[in-house]
Amino acid sequence: MPAADVSLLRGLLLQFALRILLAVFIGTGLLLQPPSANRWLHWGILAAYIASLTVWAWWAQRSADHSDQRTQRAVSLLMLCADLTVVAVISVETGLSSPETWTSDVLQHGLFLIPLIAAAQLDPAVSTMVAIPTVFTFFVVNWIDREANGNEPWGSILLRTAIVFGLAAGSVALSWIQQAKTRTIVGLAQERTRLLEEVISLEKRERQSLSERLHDGALQYVLVARHDMEDVRDGSVEGMDRVDFALAESSRLLRDVVRELHPEVLARAGLKAAIASLADSIGARTGMRVQLDADGWPDDLRTDADYLLYSAAREFSTNAIKHAQADNLRFRLAHNGSRAELRIADDGVGIPPDRLAQSVEDGHIGFASICTKVLATGGEFAVTGSPGTVISIAVPARTAGRQSVA
Template identity: 35%
Template sequence: MRRLGGRVLDFLTIEPLRIRSILRLILIALIALLVHYTKVEHRNDAVFTAVLIAYAVGAVAWLIFLIKNPARWWFGWASTFTDVAIVLVLCIASGPATISLYPIFFLLPISVAFLDSPVITGLLGLSASFGYLLAWAAYATQDQEMGGTIPALVYVQVGCLLWFTAAITALSFTLARRRARVLGLLDVRRRLIAESMRADERNNRELSEHLHDGPLQNLLAARLDLDELRDNPSPEGFDRLDAALRETVTALRTTVATLHPQVLSQLGLTAAVRDLTQRFQQRWGTPVQADLEDVGRPDAQALIHRAARELLSNAHKHSRATSLEVKLHRRPGGTVLQVSDDGVGFDPAILARRVSEGHIGLASLVVAVEAVGGSMDFSPHPGGGTLVKVTVPDQLGSDHFT
């Protein structure tokens, strides 16, 4: 799991850097073409050309380096610092011909947009916009032909830069939130898998103890009774043997029904959910109102049955509900299960914390439902309590599992 999480983290880090490097190369080529076709005269043509060529060669080498090497935390900041330094050098070498470098100012906010830092992206974009305006103000005061007046086109260009800064900052904000969500999901998934493995171990141990202390002991007692009956046949002995065997059969049936409800495979989902609600009422004494439509045998019936069992169990353990309602209906393309109670309510935001505390039942159910293309929605129930709506599509792809 660590290896998978590390690969995802590397992808989230290195892939944006590669995209930036490709965009940088395209922008350098466009600047070279722009300067060539506009035939502007720079303050120092030799220095400008040398810096631009070195910039292009360095950009190609940097892209190759990123392709062949894993990500490091300083890669993004190093490339950003280099971009800013190159832009400054090109502006100084260009002098009043900076207008031909206008597209390169778009590079500055882009250079940090992929670093998931909206604040720095916005600050650098604003610096590029007003830096371009200040450069023109300085050139206007030095150029006698301009008479100290900045051309109106420059203000339009600055407006474009400001608009671009706002757009790229919003993009950076979106990327930062998405990255945080992905990393959060990876962390929850890691903890969920770890807790699931521990839960499997606990369940196996409990099942082993249950079989050992129940059916196995009954069978051993029945064998002793059988040995005794061979020597001293008596009605009491046969009664004890019959009782032990009946108790063993009942215990094994209960265990098998827990592992895989027989009614689900024989009679379908609706009958299995009805049986589940009836057994819940008998065991805990909490009334359950069932509104169950015949939904047939959807592909995900085992998952829906598991959802009903888990939600009823949670309602008993945590909600302190005095009554529940279970609905099962068909919808175009899917099956909908609704479980509502009149308990204390539930905040789905605590799922991640409950996973860290070792409670994985509901969290793993949410993951399983979403894995098959379904959804689980939690909402307050009118009058108090919680309403949980589970929607699962009828047809599942081969890559889905329950």
């Protein structure tokens, strides 16, 4: 069940419980402290309230979660008006018609429940609209009962009214806090769903990309070698050379794919050694000046974020080689106990936001894939710099263990 629906259901259950308590309180008050006049009128008002409570409960069970916000607010206000009316009318009427009894003095305390019922709406506007008449009604009832209570001092009346006012104000604040929490939970749930859908979509596209690489690369050389095997059977030396070349290229391409899927150095020696190996390889292949600052990462440290960070380093360094026209590339790796940080900077032409968005639309999913995976872990991803590009990644990283490095 969605978080918003759960909050709505709990709020409705709380309202129903408080209204049952209010009805029981009024009925008990009328039984234990009966007024001297108009008893049937008071019981009739209570019966009408119980009937309206039954109708509201039926509506809440069948239609509350399917109604729009305007309808829900209108029904909530209507029912809160019924809550306030039943207490106010009985308290005021008994105070006027039966001042010698304690009925009004007892029943007026039912007004303390009204702000609590309003707070359960999780709607600050509704709580505010109910708080003001509740405080006013409490003051009026005490004013009516003042003479019957031996001219109760105004200070006492104002003090008790202030308590009701504080309760009403607290109900408004509580509604606002709970509404904000509900919105935050709903937003987080929606963001989680979106990230999950993006991860699934990106994984599908990555698998398709891997399939295309194998088909267009290694598999083509294998097919060529199979075709040339006919010449090899006829004793052709050239055919044998072509088969040897095709198999060598196929092996190289397959090793590249396997290395990208699960780099051996990462599994054997850890992230620091893997990125150092990556930096050395880039420098040897391209002639770029590549630096690694990993003083903040212990040699033997392993974390559950190692593969993600290595994939990011490989992806963004490849982008710098292909597109950035950079002369210098710098990696910075650090671990502060609970978070791992990777920073990749080059002095190339930079990445304008519109070009980054266009590259994702064109099917170049490396950036989007890494970014989505980082955000899905609760991490942070940022691309800055112009000219040049600085990519900063910070992710939660639980220590997976430390292994001795031979």
